[in-house]
Amino acid sequence: MTDYDRFLSPLGRNLHESVLRKMGQVIASRAGDLISFAAGYPDPVGFPWDEFREIANELLSGKDGSVLQYGPTRGYRPLLESILGVLDGRGIKADLSEVMTSSGSQQGIDLVARVLIAPGDAVLVEVPTYTGAIAAFLNAQCRLAGVTQDADGINLEDLDAVCMRERGAGSRVNLLYLVPNFQNPAGSLLSLEKRARLLEWAERRDILIVEDDPYGVLYFEDATSAAETRPMKADDERGRVIYLSTFSKTLAPGFRVAWITAAAPLIERFDTAKQSMDLMCGILDQRLVYESIVRGVLDRQAAPLRQLYRMRRDVMEQALRDQLGGRLTWIAPKGGFFLWTTLPEGYDCEPLLRRAMEEGVLFVIGSAFCVDGSGHDRIRLSFSWPSPERLREGARRLAVAMDRYVGAGFSRPEIVRGGRL
Amino acid sequence: MTDYDRFLSPLGRNLHESVLRKMGQVIASRAGDLISFAAGYPDPVGFPWDEFREIANELLSGKDGSVLQYGPTRGYRPLLESILGVLDGRGIKADLSEVMTSSGSQQGIDLVARVLIAPGDAVLVEVPTYTGAIAAFLNAQCRLAGVTQDADGINLEDLDAVCMRERGAGSRVNLLYLVPNFQNPAGSLLSLEKRARLLEWAERRDILIVEDDPYGVLYFEDATSAAETRPMKADDERGRVIYLSTFSKTLAPGFRVAWITAAAPLIERFDTAKQSMDLMCGILDQRLVYESIVRGVLDRQAAPLRQLYRMRRDVMEQALRDQLGGRLTWIAPKGGFFLWTTLPEGYDCEPLLRRAMEEGVLFVIGSAFCVDGSGHDRIRLSFSWPSPERLREGARRLAVAMDRYVGAGFSRPEIVRGGRL
Numbered sequence: 001m002t003d004y005d006r007f008l009s010p011l012g013r014n015l016h017e018s019v020l021r022k023m024g025q026v027i028a029s030r031a032g033d034l035i036s037f038a039a040g041y042p043d044p045v046g047f048p049w050d051e052f053r054e055i056a057n058e059l060l061s062g063k064d065g066s067v068l069q070y071g072p073t074r075g076y077r078p079l080l081e082s083i084l085g086v087l088d089g090r091g092i093k094a095d096l097s098e099v100m101t102s103s104g105s106q107q108g109i110d111l112v113a114r115v116l117i118a119p120g121d122a123v124l125v126e127v128p129t130y131t132g133a134i135a136a137f138l139n140a141q142c143r144l145a146g147v148t149q150d151a152d153g154i155n156l157e158d159l160d161a162v163c164m165r166e167r168g169a170g171s172r173v174n175l176l177y178l179v180p181n182f183q184n185p186a187g188s189l190l191s192l193e194k195r196a197r198l199l200e201w202a203e204r205r206d207i208l209i210v211e212d213d214p215y216g217v218l219y220f221e222d223a224t225s226a227a228e229t230r231p232m233k234a235d236d237e238r239g240r241v242i243y244l245s246t247f248s249k250t251l252a253p254g255f256r257v258a259w260i261t262a263a264a265p266l267i268e269r270f271d272t273a274k275q276s277m278d279l280m281c282g283i284l285d286q287r288l289v290y291e292s293i294v295r296g297v298l299d300r301q302a303a304p305l306r307q308l309y310r311m312r313r314d315v316m317e318q319a320l321r322d323q324l325g326g327r328l329t330w331i332a333p334k335g336g337f338f339l340w341t342t343l344p345e346g347y348d349c350e351p352l353l354r355r356a357m358e359e360g361v362l363f364v365i366g367s368a369f370c371v372d373g374s375g376h377d378r379i380r381l382s383f384s385w386p387s388p389e390r391l392r393e394g395a396r397r398l399a400v401a402m403d404r405y406v407g408a409g410f411s412r413p414e415i416v417r418g419g420r421l
Numbered sequence: 422m423t424d425y426d427r428f429l430s431p432l433g434r435n436l437h438e439s440v441l442r443k444m445g446q447v448i449a450s451r452a453g454d455l456i457s458f459a460a461g462y463p464d465p466v467g468f469p470w471d472e473f474r475e476i477a478n479e480l481l482s483g484k485d486g487s488v489l490q491y492g493p494t495r496g497y498r499p500l501l502e503s504i505l506g507v508l509d510g511r512g513i514k515a516d517l518s519e520v521m522t523s524s525g526s527q528q529g530i531d532l533v534a535r536v537l538i539a540p541g542d543a544v545l546v547e548v549p550t551y552t553g554a555i556a557a558f559l560n561a562q563c564r565l566a567g568v569t570q571d572a573d574g575i576n577l578e579d580l581d582a583v584c585m586r587e588r589g590a591g592s593r594v595n596l597l598y599l600v601p602n603f604q605n606p607a608g609s610l611l612s613l614e615k616r617a618r619l620l621e622w623a624e625r626r627d628i629l630i631v632e633d634d635p636y637g638v639l640y641f642e643d644a645t646s647a648a649e650t651r652p653m654k655a656d657d658e659r660g661r662v663i664y665l666s667t668f669s670k671t672l673a674p675g676f677r678v679a680w681i682t683a684a685a686p687l688i689e690r691f692d693t694a695k696q697s698m699d700l701m702c703g704i705l706d707q708r709l710v711y712e713s714i715v716r717g718v719l720d721r722q723a724a725p726l727r728q729l730y731r732m733r734r735d736v737m738e739q740a741l742r743d744q745l746g747g748r749l750t751w752i753a754p755k756g757g758f759f760l761w762t763t764l765p766e767g768y769d770c771e772p773l774l775r776r777a778m779e780e781g782v783l784f785v786i787g788s789a790f791c792v793d794g795s796g797h798d799r800i801r802l803s804f805s806w807p808s809p810e811r812l813r814e815g816a817r818r819l820a821v822a823m824d825r826y827v828g829a830g831f832s833r834p835e836i837v838r839g840g841r842l
Contacts, residue, residue, distance in 0.1 A: 044486025
């Protein structure tokens with residue numbers, strides 16, 4: 001028996017995959033020396049190994065059986081309580097009924113998709129936006145309506161126009177997804193003024209905002225401040241915001257512990273949905289995160305990580321300037337992991353990627369982030385993972401790839417669908 | 422803003438929750454001394470704490486950054502390779518393209534539901550069957566068609582009749598879900614003869630079988646043998662079987678590491694679906710499980726665990742006989758965690774549960790496992806978690822509850838919908 005297609009659900013037949021995940025597979029499988037500007041991985045150098053080892057040693061003493069037992073779907077209660085403190089530090093007042101853990105923010109996005117998106121809905125997203133959100137939303141069988149961005153985040157006039165156009169065409173439009181702090185991939189920081197106006201707009205247009213905030217803590221102190229990253233959720237008096245955040249960038253992504261903060265009736269639905277999805281997040285992971293919070297490890301992480309990634313950005317920007325001499329342009333990011341760069345006239349990101357891979361350097365093609373078919377003149381360069389030496393060597397290779405660029409001979413579908421990114 | 426209902430998807434409006442999860446919440450939240458025969462939790466006494474601690478200590482040295490980094494969705498490759506060895510020990514020959522990790526077998530079931538169940542499908546399940554499967558399948562908006570069981574597992578005549586009846590009524594029927602080894606909740610062991618006939622039947626009727634096998638290793642040596650638990654997947658020459666198994670009962674449930682073995686085209690779809698669901702399973706958990714396999718910890722666990730749970734079963738059966746003197750009856754389980762007991766004439770499981778909770782003992786009502794409305798004369802008693810003393814004390818309390826049973830005064834919807842189970 002070889003034909004399983006006839007057994008598939010409509011979703012099974014039309015699954016969307018994240019380009020970033022595919023690139024991760026390429027990295028994992030490819031032999032030889034490949035420098036990746038592709039995946040937005042934190043640098044393990046920044047993980048608090050000694051503290052984790054000490055905590056794990058205590059937790060695994062065997063004195064407390066619940067450390068490795070089944071537990072509540074919503075999360076380990078002391079962890080949820082400590083998350084309320086983390087939220088408070090960001091200006092968000094919440095109570096236990098408004099918070100739950102998720103298996104990474106990816107699951108938070110998937111929970112939103114399953115509980116709130118009906119097939120045929122139009123969901124508002126930025127252009128560009130995070131590929132994992134694109135995949136999860138499309139797997140809920142909606143359409144994605146793209147909204148342009150300015151240097152200070154989403155364009156509010158375009159947002160309203162797109163929303164009204166979609167509604168005018170008869171679509172249900174309930175959700176806006178955005179990444180206000182150091183957006184993935186654009187690196188942009190949504191201005192405080194726009195945050196306030198977005199909350200008013202959501203109320204006026206009866207929209208729920210999904211505020212995805214993995215990078216807010218990682219601002220660069222030469223360019224901005226904590227005050228500029230204040231989540232919209234902190235001023236969400238009407239319960240319009242579903243706030244997602246994670247420990248993946250501040251502690252470690254391997255734990256798969258993130259959280260959702262939203263109005264209690266929504267948390268109840270997400271909780272019920274998660275029950276039948278995976279029962280709960282890994283409990284040892286939850287305990288490790290909890291201990292890291294109460295012992296002050298999480299707080300102590302922030303300043304050194306801001307410094308680490310700021311230095312990486314500096315190295316990367318300098319290396320690109322040195323090696324590429326103005327052929328790539330970008331808006332300097334004020335935090336996070338990414339440079340969203342514009343290619344010279346006549347370059348297309350997809351053949352350039354093939355060329356770059358031959359030179360031993362990877363990035364993510366801009367078109368992967370753009371739901372409106374644009375982005376072919378862009379590439380996303382992540383500077384978070386490679387060492388300074390590797391950043392410089394990668395920039396050198398990228399320069400060679402651009403020198404040797406040949407636009408012809410690569411058909412787009414071959415690259416995009418072949419799963420060889 | 423308080424009315425979020427208008428934002429919900431059809432699924433969000435009709436989410437099904439697992440009764441077992443709800444009971445877990447009751448256990449967690451209830452103060453005082455409550456003995457739980459409800460949740461099928463392994464006993465943490467059986468977790469290999471010293472080995473886990475030693476492994477964690479080594480993994481968290483910081484020498485290998487990938488221990489806490491993002492990783493491939495399909496799973497940590499050495500773990501996948503070691504799982505092939507575990508499968509081989511069960512008679513299943515598979516290669517790397519046919520295996521992936523899932524965040525617990527619950528996610529395996531959810532992946533099956535999302536990729537293979539179209540809204541309106543009829544899915545074949547045993548009566549009774551695992552509540553987590555009921556919830557995940559119903560959340561894919563299918564109907565569940567129940568098939569009766571005999572002492573040696575699913576009734577094949579009824580299975581064919583139900584399948585044909587559903588197809589005759591115009592339903593798409595593609596899937597049969599079952600738990601052949603020490604079924605949850607019935608405790609039954611599917612006979613080898615029936616396993617062979619099921620494979621033929623699936624081929625004849627063009628059905629995929631989801632074989633959920635969490636308990637197969639935990640057979641009781643006085644009653645059966647490893648040979649009797651041989652998975653159908655081992656003889657699945659036509660690729661009809663999707664085999665789910667887990668380390669939750671042999672290592673620890675807190676890790677959320679399980680796996681799926683199926684034909685490569687199906688694994689590819691599940692992999693893609695999982696990408697947008699949670700990216701990957703926790704990688705520290707995967708590494709802990711991997712090291713436990715290659716260091717022989719997993720193999721060394723099996724015999725003592727079989728002994729542990731067999732002794733628990735002996736204590737439980739004796740305690741029920743002593744305390745209840747024939748008022749509860751059951752078919753002796755040959756492995757696993759559960760007694761599926763029949764109440765005396767005139768008793769209903771739901772008011773009895775209310776009565777039992779007042780006496781400080783919990784179980785799961787039989788009706789929760791039955792998609793055909795039956796099961797009101799049954800209760801599931803799990804003997805895996807409480808100590809022998811607690812098993813005996815719980816049986817005593819159950820006897821008191823039955824003495825004081827009053828059938829009237831409890832309406833069914835109040836208990837089922839109130840979420841107070």
